[in-house]
Amino acid sequence: MVCKVLFFVLAVWAHQGYCLTEVRLDDRNVNIIRHEHLGSSISIPKPIFDTLRTCHITYPDGRRFEAYPQNNLPNSEIFFKTVRKPFTSCSIGFRNPPVSFSGTYELMDTVVSSTTNGVTLTRQRFNIRISEPEF
Known part of the structure; x- marks a missing residue:
């Protein structure tokens, strides 16, 4: 009986938060x-105590790059904005x-909830129009 209860507890613990x-x-x-x-940014909001696991950006030409935890962005004009955990x-x-960088970018992140330990994949598209200054 003890083995059955121990197996059940281990199975529940192993699948917790998935x-x-x-x-x-x-x-x-x-x-x-x-x-x-002048600079600008795009971002996906998250609750303050949740943990960011990954952040990816898809460029208008379909190429996808990891921005967090490994910053693999190819251009210095587009960068991951780092802050303290x-x-x-x-x-x-x-x-x-x-101006040629105008187009539709997509951000994707995975966040671990601090309360439920569940993982959330969030996606958002940004239609970016870059223009020359008129001043």
């Missing part, structure tokens, strides 16, 4: 002015990008 929830946020339109002293969220910055 619930994956997928969330699709509404598309956003973002206008960015191209200038060396637990404030880390999936946030991508744009610093003086060329």
Whole structure:
């Protein structure tokens, strides 16, 4: 009997928190002015005490790169915005990008909930229009 109870407890413990929830946020339109002293960012919000596991960005041409925990972004104009834990969220910055970088970007992150230990995959598309300054 003890073995059965111990097996049940171990099975419940092993499967704890392996619930994956997928969330699709509404598309956003973002206008960015191209200038060396101006920057802009896109991000997916998360609760403050939840833990960011991964952050990926898909470029308009379909290429996908990991931004967190390994920053594999190929351009210096597009970068992962780092902050101290637990404030880390999936946030991508744009610093003086060329107009040719306009298009639809998609952010995807996986976050572990601090209360339920469940994993949430969140996706959001950003329609980015980069323009030259008029000042």
